[in-house]
Amino acid sequence: MAKSDASASRSPVAGYFVGVGFLILASVFLLGKSSVEIPLTEQPPVRAEQIMPGAFRVALADPPMVNIGTYDQRCNDCHGLFENTRPEYRELTQHTNIILDHGINDGCLNCHDKGDREKLTLRGGGTVGFDQVAQLCAQCHGPIYRDWQKGSHGKTIGYWDTDLGEATKLTCSQCHDPHSPSFKPMPPLPGPHTLRMGKHYADHGDLVDDKNPLQRWRLDEHAESDSAEQGGDH
Amino acid sequence: MQLPIMTNTTNEDGCPTRQYASRPGMTRRSFLRRGTAATGAVAAIAASLSPLRELADTDEFTVANFIQKHYKEMDGQDMAKALERISAQVEKRYDIRPNIRDIKPMDGVEFVYALNLTRCIGCRKCVHACVAENNQSRSPEIQYIRVLEMPRGTNDIEQGNHHYQRATVPSEDHYYMPIQCHQCASPPCVKVCPVEATWQEPDGITVIDYDWCIGCRYCEAACPYWARRFNFSKPSIPNDKINPNMSYLSNRPRSKGVMEKCTFCLHRTREGKMPACLEVCPTGARKFGNILDPDSDVRKILESKRVFVLKQDLGTLPRFFYYFDERDPINEKVPTGTPSGGDA
Helix, strand or coil: CHHHHHHHHHHHHHHHHHHHHHHHHHHHHHHHCCCCCCCCCCCCCCCHHHCCCCCCCCCCCCCCCECCCCEEEEEHHHHHHCCCCCCCCCCCCCCCCCCCCCCCCCCCCHCCCCCCCCCCCEEEEEEEECCCCCCCHHHHHHHHHHHHCCCCCCCEEEEECCCCEEECCCHHHHHCCCCCCCCCCCCCCCCCCCCEEEEEECCCHHHHHHHHHHHHHHHHHHHHHHHHHHHCCC | CCCCCCCCCCCCCCCCCECCCCCCCCCCCHHHHHHHHHHHHHHHHHHHHCCCHHHHCCCCCCCCCCCCCCCCCCCCHHHHHHHHHHHHHHHHHHHCEEEEEEECCCCCCCEEEECCCCCCCCCCCHHHHHHCCCCCCCCCCCCCEEEEEEEEECCCCCCCCCCCCCCEEEECCCEEEEECCCCCCCCCCHCCCCCCCCCCCCCCCCEEECCCCCCCCCCHHHCCCCEECCHHHHHCCCCCCCEEEECCCCCCCCCCEEEECCCCHHHHCCHHHHHHHHHEEEEECCCECCCCCCHHHHHHHHHCEEEEECCCCHHCCCCCEEECCEEEEEEEHHHCCCCCCCCC
C-alpha cells in the first residue's frame, strides 16, 4: 500500500499541476494591483483661517476706533460733542450690534467712563485706557486676574525665550468679548481619520461606520437587513 | 512491480523509456514536468519580489540614504550632505525649497508642557495646526494630538472618546483632554527600540531618526499615551500645504514604513518660539516653557497649581502636565445630576 501511495504521489499529472499553479500565482502577482488601496473616505478639508495662530479676537486699541455707519471713528468724535443726559438703562439707538451678556454687570457705565468715552472707568475712581482693560476686569475677577498674572490663565504667544524674541501676553479682551465674555460653543474640526475598530465609540447611530473600512461589511449587512425589513412590510 | 536496475521498457502510453535506478524518473515527461515546476517557481519568486520595482519609481530609496550614518554618529559634513539630499528630495517631490537644518538642543533648557483642562473646549484646532506645522500625511491623515472627550466625573481615560462629532463643542456633560507625546523622562518607547532609532535629547524631547527607523512599531506598542504614529502608506501632502520650515529631527517629510511623533515642534521651540498647538489654541489652555527658568509660566503653574500627569503609576515621568482651575465656570452651569451615562 505504501509503495502504491508513493508511486501515486509521483504521478506526472500532480507535477504539472504544481508547475501550472506556480505560473498562475506568478501571473496573479504580476498582473494584480501591486499596491494596497486603503479605502479611506475623503477627510473634510480644514481651511487655513480655521487654524490661524494668534489672538482669538481683535481687541479695541487705545484710543479705540469704532465703526459707525461706514467708517471708523474715535468715540469722542460723537460723545465729545454733547453731554448725554438720557438714562443709562434704555434701549440703545447706536451700537445696536452690541449684545450685553455679562451677568449682573448690565450697565454701560460700569466699565465705560461717563466723561471720556475713550477711557474705561475704575471703581475707586480714575480711568485706564482700553489697552489696560485687565485692570478693569481685575476689580471683579480677582482670582482669574491673579492666574493671568502668573501665567496659568490666558495666552502668551510668540517666544517662550524672551532673549530670542518677544513674548506677547494677550489681554482679557483679546480672547473674551467684554460685552459677552463667556466662550461661545464652536464647531469642532474633524477628528482622527483612522481605521476604527468596534462600535463602542459610536453614539451617533450606525451610519458612523461608513467611514470605517474595517466595518464596511456591516454596511452591506445593513442594506440587506433593510431590504429584508422592507420586504417583510409588504 | 519490481524493475531491474536498468532496463528498456514501455510506459502505459506505449512509449519506449529507459529507466535508471540511480536517476529514477528522468524521462522526457518527468523532465518537462520538473522543468515546468522549476520555471513556475522561479517565475513566482520573481513576481513576488516585483513590488521592489516600485522602490525604483520613488525617490525614497537612494544609495546615499542607505549608507547614511545614525544621527548621533554623523559629523557636520555628513549632516550637511544628508540635509542637502533631503532638500533636493523635498524640492523634487513638492516643488518647494525647504529651509531644513539640524537644530541642536539649547543649554539649560528642559521643556515642559502644561494644559488647563478647565479651559479646553475640544475644538481640535491644535490637532490641525499640528498637522499643518509638522508636514503630516493628509491622506491617510496622521494626527499627533488626540483630543479625548471625557464624561464629567471621571478621569478614567478608557471612557474617553476621540471620535466625537458634534455640531458644537464643548458638550455640557463632558470635558476634553488632549493627549500628545508626553516627552517622558523615562520613555518606554526608547527602551524598546531595537535599533536605537529613537532617543531622548538633553532638553527632554524624544526624537526619531526617520532614516534609521525600521518600522517595527515596538515603540507604538510601548507608549502608554498612544502618542506614536506609523506611516502605513506613503505620506501624501499637497504641494501647497508643505511647511518649508523644517528640521532633521522633527517635521521633514517622512517616508512609508517609519514612525513619527510629536516633538514639541522642536524646529520652533529650539529657536525660542512657542509650539504650533499653543499658538492656535483659542482658549489659552496650553502652556509651554522652560521648567529650569524660575520665571517661566510653566514653572509657576507647577508651583502653584494642582497639576497631575497621566498614568503616573507607570513611572514614565511625563513632561506634560494637566491641571484644573480652582473654579470651573463651565461646570458651574451644569445642574448637578448623574455625572455620566446615567440614563443615556
